């Protein structure tokens with residue numbers, strides 16, 4: 001039996017999942033990882049913890065009686081994107097904490113770049129906006145703040161990577177420093193038209209080329225794992241940003257196909273085919289994948305706080321013990337009784353791109369209960385996704401008739417029904433909701449000969465639960481108008 005191992009390194013957890021050729025899960029291991037919030041708006045992670053969690057899940061897989069390591073044909077790595085790390089080339093040790101994609105700590109660097117009038121020029125090359133979300137300002141921040149870094153860079157001792165690069169480096173025993181086009185396209189340093197690092201951008205942002213990884217395709221054998229890690233060397237055969245991997249895992253292979261992933265954030269991606277499409281409504285143009293020399297592009301809307309709003313209910317407000325408890329509380333009340341929660345804890349992404357806002361809670365009365373707050377927080381995930389989908393519809397001049405969904409929070413039936421009600425479209429959950437892992441496993445399967453054609457992969461993606469809209473139009477409009485007022489309010493109130 002041919003097996004493929006996927007590593008899905010997300011913001012909330014690291015997973016290792018083994019699939020068979022039919023896309024069925026044979027074994028799975030997962031470890032939650034922590035985020036650090038040293039200052040308001042800052043979000044950081046310890047790359048050592050990420051690596052240790054990766055080793056832990058791999059070990060659990062190897063110890064499983066269901067797994068014969070000799071059957072694993074290849075490994076695919078999907079990762080939280082943009083999260084930025086510098087490490088020491090000799091020792092492999094991180095030179096500082098990793099700056100997580102959600103972090104706003106590089107706001108002033110971005111303001112300075114915007115003041116130089118670079119925005120349109122940068123967008124034309126990268127498909128992105130100048131925003132702390134992307135890696136370039138995070139690299140600049142690390143180069144500006146790590147003591148003695150300039151000398152180390154001059155001596156060729158420093159490497160930059162997003163989490164994919166770091167994991168490939170560690171898994172290959174420090175032999176291979178690569179990334180793929182999907183991850184490169186999130187750095188603000190990559191020209192999506194030429195498919196290469198852009199020297200003019202590197203010069204404008206003052207980032208040395210020598211620290212960057214080699215950019216590869218999304219599906220190809222780059223290297224092998226060091227033999228001691230898993231008992232034998234296994235080809236690393238795919239690397240893909242997690243949101244693009246989910247697009248692939250939903251079999252959105254054709255122009256116009258759309259999905260929304262509800263993880264730490266929410267990310268709506270539409271396949272736009274082999275030509276990049278430029279947005280006028282705050283969406284990003286990004287690389288969907290590069291396979292056998294052919295590049296596909298996507299339009300993307302990014303919501304910075306999705307499932308992490310539920311973690312805030314759990315860890316910040318301590319209103320629930322487990323993320324899944326939120327569903328039961330939400331169902332205990334008929335509605336939010338006019339309460340809106342806007343969880344813009346790290347600014348707002350698509351379509352607002354406002355990094356200075358903070359979160360807000362509105363419409364409170366003496367009768368407001370914990371249940372209302374929990375329900376309003378869940379609903380905020382659906383409202384933010386609707387904001388993004390409306391922007392996408394305006395860009396493509398057509399409506400999205402159904403929504404494929406995946407990610408940790410799709411287990412929440414209340415949220416999925418509310419999303420369907422709010423959009424007025426069917427919401428489709430696949431049978432295997434580990435879509436990101438499935439996507440990157442399929443990409444690795446293509447590179448190792450497990451699959452020959454995309455059709456074989458499409459067959460393994462089965463529709464599972466469907467949600468149908470049940471809310472009347474008047475109520476849908478009324479609720480969404482309330483949300484827009486709440487958004488306006490957080491944008492007016494700036495601490």
Ligand SMILES: Nc1ncnc2c1ncn2[C@@H]1O[C@H](COP(=O)(O)OP(=O)(O)O)[C@@H](O)[C@H]1O
Nearest residue numbers: 010011012013263264307308323324408409412
């Ligand atoms: N039943 C649930 N209801 C609401 N949110 C949930 C539920 N289960 C998980 N989540 C949220 O989903 C997120 C984890 O999803 P996941 O896809 O694993 O994220 P990531 O890929 O970012 O690590 C967490 O932020 C968690 O709060």
Ligand SMILES: O=P(O)(O)OC[C@H](O)CO
Nearest residue numbers: 010011080081263264265
């Ligand atoms: O951790 P996730 O799954 O929400 O994904 C994070 C994104 O890749 C950030 O761009």
